[in-house]
Amino acid sequence: MKNLTIPEEEYMFPGHTACLGCGATIAMRYTLKALGKDTIITIPASCWAVIPGVYPSRTLDVPLLYTAFEVTGAAISGIREALNAIGKDNINVVGFAGDGGTADIGIQSLSGAVERNENVFYIMYDNEAYMNTGIQRSSSTPKGAWTTTTQVGKIRDWKKEKKKNLVEIMVAHNIPYAATASIAFPEDYINKLNKAKNIKGPKFFHVYATCPTGWRISPAKTIEIARMAVESNVFPLYEVDHGVYNITYRPKKTVSVKDYLMAQGRFRHLTDEEIKEIEKDVMNDWNLLQQKESFTKSLKKVE
Amino acid sequence: MNDDFPTPITTQPSTFNKTGTWRTFRPVIFYDKCIRCMICWKFCPEPAIIIVNAEKYTAPRDAIKKLDAPEINYDYCKGCGICANECPTKAIDMVFEESLEERE
Amino acid sequence: MKLMLTGNYAAAYGAKLSNVKVVAAYPITPQTTIVEKIAEMIANGEFSGRYIRVESEHSAMAACIAAENTGVRTFTATSSHGLALMHEMLHWASGARLPIVMSVVNRALGPPWSIWSDQQDTISQRDTGWMQIYTENNQEVLDSIIMAYKIAENENVLLPMMVIEDAFILSHTMEPVDVPDQKDVDDFLPDYNPKYYLDTKNPMGFGSLIMPEGPFQEFKYKGYKAMKNAIDIINNVDKEFGKKFGRSYGGVVEKYRMENANFALVIMGSIASTAKDVVDKLRDDGLNVGLLRIRSLRPFPADIIKEALSNLKGIGVFDRSYTFGNGGALYNEVRNAMYGKNIFIKGYIGGLGGRDITPSIIEKIYMDIIENYEKGVDGGYEWVGLIGDKRWE
Numbered sequence: 001m002k003n004l005t006i007p008e009e010e011y012m013f014p015g016h017t018a019c020l021g022c023g024a025t026i027a028m029r030y031t032l033k034a035l036g037k038d039t040i041i042t043i044p045a046s047c048w049a050v051i052p053g054v055y056p057s058r059t060l061d062v063p064l065l066y067t068a069f070e071v072t073g074a075a076i077s078g079i080r081e082a083l084n085a086i087g088k089d090n091i092n093v094v095g096f097a098g099d100g101g102t103a104d105i106g107i108q109s110l111s112g113a114v115e116r117n118e119n120v121f122y123i124m125y126d127n128e129a130y131m132n133t134g135i136q137r138s139s140s141t142p143k144g145a146w147t148t149t150t151q152v153g154k155i156r157d158w159k160k161e162k163k164k165n166l167v168e169i170m171v172a173h174n175i176p177y178a179a180t181a182s183i184a185f186p187e188d189y190i191n192k193l194n195k196a197k198n199i200k201g202p203k204f205f206h207v208y209a210t211c212p213t214g215w216r217i218s219p220a221k222t223i224e225i226a227r228m229a230v231e232s233n234v235f236p237l238y239e240v241d242h243g244v245y246n247i248t249y250r251p252k253k254t255v256s257v258k259d260y261l262m263a264q265g266r267f268r269h270l271t272d273e274e275i276k277e278i279e280k281d282v283m284n285d286w287n288l289l290q291q292k293e294s295f296t297k298s299l300k301k302v303e
Numbered sequence: 304m305n306d307d308f309p310t311p312i313t314t315q316p317s318t319f320n321k322t323g324t325w326r327t328f329r330p331v332i333f334y335d336k337c338i339r340c341m342i343c344w345k346f347c348p349e350p351a352i353i354i355v356n357a358e359k360y361t362a363p364r365d366a367i368k369k370l371d372a373p374e375i376n377y378d379y380c381k382g383c384g385i386c387a388n389e390c391p392t393k394a395i396d397m398v399f400e401e402s403l404e405e406r407e
Numbered sequence: 408m409k410l411m412l413t414g415n416y417a418a419a420y421g422a423k424l425s426n427v428k429v430v431a432a433y434p435i436t437p438q439t440t441i442v443e444k445i446a447e448m449i450a451n452g453e454f455s456g457r458y459i460r461v462e463s464e465h466s467a468m469a470a471c472i473a474a475e476n477t478g479v480r481t482f483t484a485t486s487s488h489g490l491a492l493m494h495e496m497l498h499w500a501s502g503a504r505l506p507i508v509m510s511v512v513n514r515a516l517g518p519p520w521s522i523w524s525d526q527q528d529t530i531s532q533r534d535t536g537w538m539q540i541y542t543e544n545n546q547e548v549l550d551s552i553i554m555a556y557k558i559a560e561n562e563n564v565l566l567p568m569m570v571i572e573d574a575f576i577l578s579h580t581m582e583p584v585d586v587p588d589q590k591d592v593d594d595f596l597p598d599y600n601p602k603y604y605l606d607t608k609n610p611m612g613f614g615s616l617i618m619p620e621g622p623f624q625e626f627k628y629k630g631y632k633a634m635k636n637a638i639d640i641i642n643n644v645d646k647e648f649g650k651k652f653g654r655s656y657g658g659v660v661e662k663y664r665m666e667n668a669n670f671a672l673v674i675m676g677s678i679a680s681t682a683k684d685v686v687d688k689l690r691d692d693g694l695n696v697g698l699l700r701i702r703s704l705r706p707f708p709a710d711i712i713k714e715a716l717s718n719l720k721g722i723g724v725f726d727r728s729y730t731f732g733n734g735g736a737l738y739n740e741v742r743n744a745m746y747g748k749n750i751f752i753k754g755y756i757g758g759l760g761g762r763d764i765t766p767s768i769i770e771k772i773y774m775d776i777i778e779n780y781e782k783g784v785d786g787g788y789e790w791v792g793l794i795g796d797k798r799w800e
């Protein structure tokens with residue numbers, strides 16, 4: 001008898017070259033557990049492009065197409081249409097890209113793919129910077145963070161812009177399903193993937209994937225930090241199903257935003273005032289999300 | 304390398320690469336404290352924790368006896384410490400790898 | 408069946424007859440009527456493939472690469488800035504050894520903005536590992552696309568191919584074109600049956616990282632060998648096409664009245680048609696001139712070109728593009744092939760931005776070669792037809 005809350009079968013081999021405690025590998029592990037063998041996956045330039053190791057090593061037990069950095073949306077469109085043209089529309093097509101390859105250089109091809117209503121999964125694993133090339137900032141880097149291109153220094157040049165909200169951008173494209181997920185809540189993520197499997201059209205997932213190397217934390221804390229992000233309302237877990245918002249986890253015990261930030265080296269330069277500013281943003285965003293939930297749930301659509 | 308491939312096509316499972324050599328710290332499961340919740344297995348990034356038959360290890364109490372147990376696969380475990388950090392009964396210790404070698 | 412078709416419509420028919428399964432393309436003048444025709448054919452149930460209306464040319468090539476890697480035949484088309492935008496993905500397609508076929512309508516690159524014909528766009532992509540066939544008329548456009556799949560998908564080639572036509576002169580001008588029967592094309596061109604593709608029954612990874620000590624250079628060497636193999640295969644497929652459909656184009660080069668010629672012009676694209684008329688006129692005037700039309704710029708058939716030009720006294724090479732180097736691109740490559748032969752060779756650059764190359768200019772070029780060939784082997788190069796340059800008026 002096995003006490004398991006997620007599917008047992010693995011579609012990933014150990015022996016890969018990810019850093020100790022890599023959140024992105026945990027995200028991939030759960031993704032494949034939900035989607036299974038009948039899956040073709042594309043990976044652009046990103047941490048995951050090097051994690052499977054050097055030729056001839058492979059880490060995934062599903063077919064994998066490595067692609068250029070900005071093309072995930074186009075690549076999954078190509079695979080999907082090719083499979084449909086030969087009658088294999090039951091195979092899952094997944095684009096698995098980082099925040100850099102999605103929110104920045106890849107946003108055009110993502111927008112194109114979802115606008116064309118392609119029946120694909122797009123998983124953005126978010127380690128909140130261009131980690132593979134050395135921790136440079138992306139539009140998904142949260143406000144307050146040190147990165148190698150937003151250094152503290154004398155003028156305190158850490159990132160001042162708020163994190164780009166990809167789920168909202170996807171909702172604006174009218175896609176049937178978009179959701180956030182976290183590696184600390186695998187059951188929630190896998191439930192959402194299972195729900196998405198029954199939806200035709202583009203399904204977008206924004207998965208929080210801790211990077212101990214880039215965030216300056218001990219690798220042992222990968223899951224703990226991810227949990228704190230959700231419990232402090234910094235990274236709420238919700239889904240938008242055909243335009244209706246649904247918060248899928250309401251934090252039980254609140255972790256303070258300050259505790260979350262101060263547990264990571266990349267935020268250690270922040271003053272109490274600056275932390276308060278960030279706390280305000282988190283509270284306002286969380287309130288707005290709750291309003292969106294009750295508002296969209298109350299809307300009566302014309303039949 | 305397959306001489307027939309016109310372009311690099313990867314076929315060899317990465318299991319040939321024993322990342323256990325990366326370790327500085329090694330997780331050790333104390334089965335008298337382990338309640339076999341499988342949270343360690345759930346969160347391992349490699350994954351380097353396998354599920355073994357319930358009888359392989361002595362369970363701390365009857366209620367747990369029938370549950371299959373987690374076991375660290377030291378060939379691949381990089382020693383990240385997530386399992387030890389997440390274990391609800393603190394049944395996993397992170398032990399300095401080199402001190403174990405000295406003992407051996 | 409004979410139809411009045413523009414070069415673009417001929418390309419669309421070529422793709423349809425080749426049973427392409429996925430088209431991913433973005434509109435750009437003067438390629439637009441290719442994709443519009445394909446869309447019309449799809450809407451009428453005459454085209455069995457799927458059309459991905461991508462949001463840029465870069466995505467068009469990326470989608471073709473992914474679709475081709477899934478094991479299906481793909482097609483795309485572009486021009487000028489669209490081709491330039493795809494540049495990164497052109498390298499990827501050839502490195503991945505995918506037999507994608509693309510129609511390219513030769514159009515100038517800006518600034519200055521121009522939608523008219525010159526070869527700068529495809530010349531700029533010579534190093535990407537794509538095969539390049541330059542066509543002279545609309546019939547050749549249609550035929551070359553069918554042949555392109557047969558050449559590219561040959562397991563000793565497995566490289567992508569561009570089938571190139573001039574903007575407006577071919578793309579938008581109607582000519583009578585013989586559209587072969589689907590059944591005959593199916594006999595000539597079998598289904599695409601790749602050995603390696605994304606297959607859930609046999610999971611593999613395509614396109615991974617290789618270290619310096621790993622076989623990176625060896626994979627590139629394989630691509631180089633494949634490009635060399637393509638020369639014979641292009642020639643053989645052309646002969647086979649000729650047997651089946653009654654039309655052939657000479658393979659990698661077309662020789663026009665080269666027998667006992669003393670002087671010849673080397674040229675690519677539709678200007679060759681004008682040049683052939685000039686050759687006929689000069690031959691009537693008693694001059695022994697000929698024309699060598701390069702169809703295949705990549706692979707570059709150096710030995711065949713050298714053999715074709717070895718008995719001449721003077722060679723002119725016309726470039727409808729410029730490289731900011733020591734003379735035009737084709738001039739450099741032909742001159743390189745002729746190295747060691749003591750034959751006068753001179754380059755001519757003109758026709759840029761759609762500037763018309765008249766029979767008069769071509770005739771003056773031949774006379775220029777004839778007047779200067781005795782002065783030495785190195786004729787240098789010059790720009791032809793600049794406004795105000797009385798020499799070429």
